[in-house]
Amino acid sequence: MSTHVSxxxxxxxxxxxxxxxxxxxxxxxxxxxxxxxxPLLSRRLGDFWSSAVFLPFWALAFLATWLVxxxxxxxxxxxxxxxxxxxxxxxxxxxxxxxxxxxxxILGILAALTFGAVPGWTYPIGFGLIILVGFSVAAYxxxxxxxxxxxxxxxxxxxxxxxxYVVMKAPHHGFPITFGATAGIMILTGLxxxxxxxxxxxxxxxxxxxxxxxx
Amino acid sequence: MTxxxxxxxxxxxxxxxxxxxxxxxxLMVLTYLYVVESADFxxxxxxxxxxxGNLSTHLTRLEExxxxxxxxxxxxxxxxxVIHLTEQGRAAFREYKxxxxxxxxxxxx
Numbered sequence: 001m002s003t004h005v006s007x008x009x010x011x012x013x014x015x016x017x018x019x020x021x022x023x024x025x026x027x028x029x030x031x032x033x034x035x036x037x038x039p040l041l042s043r044r045l046g047d048f049w050s051s052a053v054f055l056p057f058w059a060l061a062f063l064a065t066w067l068v069x070x071x072x073x074x075x076x077x078x079x080x081x082x083x084x085x086x087x088x089x090x091x092x093x094x095x096x097x098x099x100x101x102x103x104x105x106i107l108g109i110l111a112a113l114t115f116g117a118v119p120g121w122t123y124p125i126g127f128g129l130i131i132l133v134g135f136s137v138a139a140y141x142x143x144x145x146x147x148x149x150x151x152x153x154x155x156x157x158x159x160x161x162x163x164x165y166v167v168m169k170a171p172h173h174g175f176p177i178t179f180g181a182t183a184g185i186m187i188l189t190g191l192x193x194x195x196x197x198x199x200x201x202x203x204x205x206x207x208x209x210x211x212x213x214x215x
Numbered sequence: 216m217t218x219x220x221x222x223x224x225x226x227x228x229x230x231x232x233x234x235x236x237x238x239x240x241x242l243m244v245l246t247y248l249y250v251v252e253s254a255d256f257x258x259x260x261x262x263x264x265x266x267x268g269n270l271s272t273h274l275t276r277l278e279e280x281x282x283x284x285x286x287x288x289x290x291x292x293x294x295x296x297v298i299h300l301t302e303q304g305r306a307a308f309r310e311y312k313x314x315x316x317x318x319x320x321x322x323x324x
Contacts, residue, residue, distance in 0.1 A: 011250035014262060078258025079297075080251050204257060204267060 012143050014080055019144050021073045022193025023065040029186030030061040032154060036180035039172035068194075076201040093141035100137060104130045124158035124173075131155040146189070153182045229318055235280045236311045240265055241273045245308050248283065248300040256296040274298060282307055 019025075034054040041050035107130065111123055135151025138144065161174030170177060236242055243263045248254060254262075260270050277283045282304030286297045300308070 007246065007250055010246050014247055014251055014254075014258075017258070017262070075257070075293075077261050078255045080254040080258045083250060083252050086251075201261065204260065 011083075011086065015082065015086060015143055017077060017080070019142075019146070020193065021069065021077070021197050022190035023069055023073070024144070025146065025150075025186050025190030025193065027061055027065045027190075028150065029183045029190060031058060032179055032186060033183040034058075035157070036176045036178075036183055039175045042172075073197065075203050076197065089141055093138070096137050096141070097134070100130070100134050104134070121162065124162040127158045128155040131158075150182070150186055153185060154179075157182050232314055232318075233307055233311050235276060235282065236307060238273070240269065241277055242311075244270070244273055244277065245282065245300065245304065248298060249305065249308050253297050253299045256298065259298060277304070280304075280307075 034051065034057075038050045038054065041053065044050075045053065107126060111126065132151045132155030135147050135154060139147035139151065157178035158173075158175070161170070161178040164170035164174030164177060236245055240263065244259060244265075247259060247262055256270065256274075259265075259274075260267060263270065265273070274283060274285060278285050282301060284299045284301055286299070288295050288297070
């Protein structure tokens with residue numbers, strides 16, 4: 001192994017510590033949960049409000065993970081600021097995600113305009129592919145490998161849901177089952193990682209070692 | 216060079232290796248500091264697996280050599296120690312890398 005590679009690996013290892021607490025898994029799981037629950041609420045609240053009602057839920061989930069990171073995780077694992085190369089990588093990631101969101105938005109409008117004119121499987125396949133690409137891009141730029149698995153699970157959710165709907169007449173195109181299971185896997189993984197971190201990394205206590213410090 | 220026996224490998228560059236960096240624990244600390252902008256004491260402790268006392272001793276040695284700066288501040292009532300690699304430390308690490316690579320590349324298989 002060359003020195004160059006091991007330095008890269010050291011940087012990756014340092015960066016990956018940002019994802020060892022499971023809080024991102026929990027937050028993304030909470031976001032995905034919307035796709036499972038919104039269809040159940042749509043009859044009572046309508047399409048718009050059944051989704052909009054999740055905005056305060058997301059805000060609350062974000063605030064909760066931020067508070068846990070600040071007051072529970074950081075005192076245990078510490079704080080690091082990354083160098084220029086990582087900052088450049090994060091800027092590239094943001095640009096790519098912005099472009100991807102714009103493409104998804106345009107495709108969403110096209111889907112709404114052509115609803116009923118294209119075969120039924122087109123929407124779940126398109127939706128699943130966009131999700132898969134989005135998660136994979138994030139996994140690549142953030143060195144957050146679990147996102148590849150989450151991307152595959154989330155990307156397959158609309159397809160499997162549609163299959164459940166066609167074969168077993170599952171309500172709401174099977175979304176509550178497939179997205180619910182995906183969100184559940186993410187949230188449980190996140191919680192397991194968080195509890196492991198709390199178990200393995202107690203808040204360090206100061207230990208004076210030098211003679212001067214001991215006095 | 217004329218004193219060299221046949222088959223003997225010259226290891227002169229080893230004599231120039233920076234002994235402050237060459238200690239495994241300090242090398243580990245400098246490697247991580249080389250790839251980030253700054254890190255606090257706890258982060259380095261977790262990443263290197265060193266104990267509080269060990270890390271403290273090695274950081275003091277690196278600070279004395281001018282390779283790192285240690286900033287102590289208070290966050291609320293709790294002390295918070297942030298460590299940066301200095302330009303001198305960065306240059307010394309690069310030089311160390313170069314010297315070690317030269318030594319290891321020159322060794323026969």
